[in-house]
Every structure is written in structure tokens, then in C-alpha cells.
Amino acid sequence: xxxxxxxxxxxxxxxxxxxxxxxxxxxxxxxxxxxxxxxxxxxxxxxxxxxxxxxxxxxxxxxxxxxxxxxxxxxxxxxxxxxxxxxxxxxxxxxxxxxxxxxxxxxxxxxxxxxxxxxxxxxxxxxxxxxxxxxxxxxxxxxxxxxxxxxxxxxxxxxxxxx
Numbered sequence: 001x002x003x004x005x006x007x008x009x010x011x012x013x014x015x016x017x018x019x020x021x022x023x024x025x026x027x028x029x030x031x032x033x034x035x036x037x038x039x040x041x042x043x044x045x046x047x048x049x050x051x052x053x054x055x056x057x058x059x060x061x062x063x064x065x066x067x068x069x070x071x072x073x074x075x076x077x078x079x080x081x082x083x084x085x086x087x088x089x090x091x092x093x094x095x096x097x098x099x100x101x102x103x104x105x106x107x108x109x110x111x112x113x114x115x116x117x118x119x120x121x122x123x124x125x126x127x128x129x130x131x132x133x134x135x136x137x138x139x140x141x142x143x144x145x146x147x148x149x150x151x152x153x154x155x156x157x158x159x160x161x162x163x
Contacts, residue, residue, distance in 0.1 A: 037151050040146065045101075046139075049098070055090075058090075101114070103152070104155065105154060111140040111144050118133050121133060
């Protein structure tokens with residue numbers, strides 16, 4: 001009688017697979033060794049740079065530029081929220097959440113905040129830029145689902161405090 005608690009054995013593979021199939025199997029095995037932490041670090045740094053740079057264009061010193069208020073009033077024109085409030089909130093978000101992503105602190109929440117911001121941009125500001133926004137969204141969804149990896153303050157805090 002067969003034990004139903006164990007998975008059926010995988011078909012035996014020759015240790016010396018040759019040809020294209022062997023090359024593909026070896027390449028996949030090599031890719032399987034890429035640690036999530038390396039991937040997560042890239043997923044944290046590169047979109048953070050996009051949002052940080054966008055935030056930097058909105059300020060001069062510690063003040064918002066006049067052009068920022070103009071953008072939020074005329075080009076972005078978000079419904080429901082006052083343009084001046086939106087300008088301040090977006091600029092603060094574009095400075096705070098990218099920093100948190102890069103250092104890996106509150107990573108999942110920062111990624112969620114930037115995902116929401118991306119959705120607002122997609123729906124209300126630049127609906128034709130769905131390819132770019134889709135890439136950002138996929139990045140943030142991966143970080144939300146899998147976390148920041150070991151190269152993060154989140155990981156260090158979890159190890160230290162067991163949270």
C-alpha cells in the first residue's frame with residue numbers, strides 16, 4: 001500500500017545531462033542560488049531613487065518651490081484634496097519613504113505607502129504611464145509580500161527583539 005503522506009519521487013535525472021536541456025537545468029540551478037536579500041536590496045534601492053529624485057525637484061532648501069504648488073494646482077489636480085496639502089504630503093512622502101526603503105526600516109509599510117502613491121499617480125495624474133507604474137507596483141508588491149531581506153534594519157530589529 002502506498003503512503004499518501006509523502007510526495008511521489010521525482011524522476012531520476014542523469015548527473016551528466018547534456019545538450020540544451022542540461023544547460024537550461026544548470027542555469028536554473030545557478031539562478032536558484034541568488035539570495036532574496038540581493039533581489040530585495042535592488043527592489044528597495046532603485047524605486048526609492050526615482051521617488052527621492054522626484055521629491056528633490058519639488059524643494060529648494062527646506063521650502064517647497066512655487067512650481068510645485070503650480071504643478072499640484074494645474075497639472076496634477078487631484079480630486080478631493082487641496083492642492084497645497086497634496087503638494088506638502090507628496091513631497092514629504094517622496095523624501096521619507098524612499099529613505100526608509102533604502103535602510104530597510106518599516107519596509108513593508110513604506111512599500112505600501114509608495115504603492116498607494118503610485119496608484120494615485122496612475123489613476124489621477126498620468127493614466128497613460130501604466131507600464132512605468134506597473135513596474136513600480138510590482139516592485140512594491142514583492143517587498144510587501146516577501147519583506148526587505150537580511151540587509152535591512154527590519155531584519156536586525158527582528159533578530160534583536162524577536163518582533
